[in-house]
Amino acid sequence: MEIKNKPTRDGYGEALLILGETNKNVVVLDADVAKSTRADWFSDKYPERFIDMGIAEQDMLGTAAGLSIAGKIPFVSTYGVFLAGRAWDQIRTTICYSNLNVKLGGAHGGISVGPDGATHQGLEEVAIMRVLPNMTVVVPCDAIETKKATLAAAAMYGPCYLRFGREAVPIVTEENTPFEIGKGYVLKDGKDVSIIANGSMVFEALRASEELQKEGIEARVINLHTVKPIDENILIKAAYDTGAIVTAEEHQITGGMGSAVAEIVSRNQPVPIEMIGIFDTFGESGTPDELMTKYGLTYLDIIKAAKRVIERK
Amino acid sequence: MEENLKEICKVIRKDIITMIHQAGSGHPGGSLSAVELMVGLYFNKMKHNPKQPGWGERDRFFLSKGHACPVHYSVLARSGYYPVEELNSLRKLGSCLQGHPNFCRLPGLESSSGSLGQGLSIANGVALAAKMDDKNFRIYCLLGDGELNEGQVWEAMMTSAHHKLNNICAIVDYNKVQLDGPISSIKELSPLSDKWKAFNWNVIEIDGHHMKQVLDAYDAAAHCKDKPSVIIAHTIKGKGISFMENKAEWHGKAPNAQELELALAELK
Numbered sequence: 001m002e003i004k005n006k007p008t009r010d011g012y013g014e015a016l017l018i019l020g021e022t023n024k025n026v027v028v029l030d031a032d033v034a035k036s037t038r039a040d041w042f043s044d045k046y047p048e049r050f051i052d053m054g055i056a057e058q059d060m061l062g063t064a065a066g067l068s069i070a071g072k073i074p075f076v077s078t079y080g081v082f083l084a085g086r087a088w089d090q091i092r093t094t095i096c097y098s099n100l101n102v103k104l105g106g107a108h109g110g111i112s113v114g115p116d117g118a119t120h121q122g123l124e125e126v127a128i129m130r131v132l133p134n135m136t137v138v139v140p141c142d143a144i145e146t147k148k149a150t151l152a153a154a155a156m157y158g159p160c161y162l163r164f165g166r167e168a169v170p171i172v173t174e175e176n177t178p179f180e181i182g183k184g185y186v187l188k189d190g191k192d193v194s195i196i197a198n199g200s201m202v203f204e205a206l207r208a209s210e211e212l213q214k215e216g217i218e219a220r221v222i223n224l225h226t227v228k229p230i231d232e233n234i235l236i237k238a239a240y241d242t243g244a245i246v247t248a249e250e251h252q253i254t255g256g257m258g259s260a261v262a263e264i265v266s267r268n269q270p271v272p273i274e275m276i277g278i279f280d281t282f283g284e285s286g287t288p289d290e291l292m293t294k295y296g297l298t299y300l301d302i303i304k305a306a307k308r309v310i311e312r313k
Numbered sequence: 314m315e316e317n318l319k320e321i322c323k324v325i326r327k328d329i330i331t332m333i334h335q336a337g338s339g340h341p342g343g344s345l346s347a348v349e350l351m352v353g354l355y356f357n358k359m360k361h362n363p364k365q366p367g368w369g370e371r372d373r374f375f376l377s378k379g380h381a382c383p384v385h386y387s388v389l390a391r392s393g394y395y396p397v398e399e400l401n402s403l404r405k406l407g408s409c410l411q412g413h414p415n416f417c418r419l420p421g422l423e424s425s426s427g428s429l430g431q432g433l434s435i436a437n438g439v440a441l442a443a444k445m446d447d448k449n450f451r452i453y454c455l456l457g458d459g460e461l462n463e464g465q466v467w468e469a470m471m472t473s474a475h476h477k478l479n480n481i482c483a484i485v486d487y488n489k490v491q492l493d494g495p496i497s498s499i500k501e502l503s504p505l506s507d508k509w510k511a512f513n514w515n516v517i518e519i520d521g522h523h524m525k526q527v528l529d530a531y532d533a534a535a536h537c538k539d540k541p542s543v544i545i546a547h548t549i550k551g552k553g554i555s556f557m558e559n560k561a562e563w564h565g566k567a568p569n570a571q572e573l574e575l576a577l578a579e580l581k
């Protein structure tokens with residue numbers, strides 16, 4: 001199969017352009033990083049609905065709250081570390097507590113951000129966003145899915161955090177692959193183990209399943225793009241059908257998607273789980289590939305985890 | 314007219330201390346200092362309709378210093394947004410009158426608040442939307458002086474000025490006392506007017522307990538067309554109740570039955 005690569009943030013930029021055309025209420029706010037988030041594509045075309053807030057994330061989130069109170073649909077984007085981290089209280093108390101219709105585009109999620117190092121590698125956003133009442137959290141796996149997720153975020157009411165990455169990653173979905181916020185889906189069926197992944201790890205999960213197949217292990221691969229509200233049914237069914245789960249995400253193990261899966265599985269259909277992710281450490285500079293390898297985020301790591309978890313059945 | 318407003322101020326002050334006494338906790342100091350500023354708005358200058366809180370053309374008021382909600386709750390009740398008896402439910406389980414304002418529970422609020430430093434940003438967002446939609450309503454935002462310690466306020470000041478948001482009127486309740494003690498002993502604010510001027514704001518400095526000055530200030534703010542306006546209102550924390558005035562210890566403490574009686578007697 002021929003693999004095409006594209007950064008997920010491009011999907012965000014493309015979706016904003018569509019929204020600029022189709023929804024007059026959409027406004028875009030940025031904190032002096034529009035070129036990185038692809039919000040500049042929108043600002044070039046719709047300057048009257050774009051506000052560069054400068055390097056002032058807290059003010060940006062508050063301003064977005066005000067815009068939403070006045071009936072606009074603000075999309076606010078900057079690097080995830082600064083968006084989710086620096087303005088967390090603004091997101092919590094001003095936006096989520098009032099259930100305001102503000103959309104958050106968190107760029108540069110994950111260690112694959114690369115040479116900028118730990119300060120710019122968002123590894124905690126999913127955890128600190130998903131604990132907030134009223135918040136929806138989506139981690140799309142490729143540029144096509146990011147575009148769909150961004151459009152879906154505009155179509156729903158309420159705060160929504162979209163996480164995307166910096167690097168080009170393989171396109172694994174198609175324009176007509178179904179996408180619905182809150183609904184995971186099975187990319188490949190299997191009965192021996194379920195690999196549940198999101199973001200850039202979906203491609204690694206598919207690759208791992210192909211290798212496992214050669215050894216006679218049939219792995220189900222699930223794309224769990226929405227971490228909140230979580231798709232309980234698909235998780236419980238995976239636990240019931242396959243009896244073992246591996247989760248894979250470019251995020252801290254503590255509090256991330258894997259934790260969210262464990263919360264559901266342990267209460268409903270307990271089975272052994274292994275988790276792929278960052279183990280309670282900060283990242284560092286390096287190329288994306290070097291970092292993904294060093295921090296255990298490749299298909300090879302998933303294969304090992306799958307074998308371990310099957311042993312534990 | 315001004316006499317009438319002064320009478321209303323007395324009623325509001327009685328509400329504030331009575332409701333905080335009944336709740337057993339709450340913030341009297343910064344509620345009492347803002348009474349004239351709030352009454353001047355809700356009973357004179359602001360366009361609003363208590364029977365139709367969502368009326369699109371209404372002027373908007375944002376209470377950035379959310380802990381002073383007793384004064385806002387009382388002003389809203391006395392304007393007719395909900396029955397005055399509701400004030401008895403302050404801070405009680407299931408009440409619309411939460412310890413700090415919750416937008417989802419109470420008609421008449423424009424936002425939730427309680428985490429200081431955020432209101433001016435929100436007001437700016439509404440002001441920017443109003444400009445995009447060619448709406449003419451005004452947007453007011455009441456800030457505490459201690460609250461100005463928060464960096465976000467200064468970010469927001471730059472935003473309002475950069476976008477020349479002449480529909481914004483910020484009000485600083487400059488009562489010179491915050492939670493731990495006097496402003497001057499924690500983080501000096503003066504020269505406060507100069508700071509706002511340097512940020513490109515139209516600054517109006519007044520005695521915030523002098524009703525005519527308060528009303529005139531709102532008019533002056535509305536007349537300024539090229540900048541956002543701020544009213545720096547010199548006030549007294551705990552104003553109107555002698556034993557509470559200028560005392561940090563009355564920032565967040567409820568009067569007991571005896572203190573309530575003394576206070577009400579002073580407001581006769």
Ligand SMILES: Cc1ncc(C[n+]2csc(CCOP(=O)(O)OP(=O)(O)O)c2C)c(N)n1
Nearest residue numbers: 343380427428429457458459460490491492
């Ligand atoms: C972000 C944040 N930090 C701390 C507090 C706790 N707090 C509540 S009121 C207050 C002092 C506020 O002082 P000021 O703004 O001068 O209010 P006023 O004197 O008018 O009551 C503090 C520190 C808070 N509510 N929000």
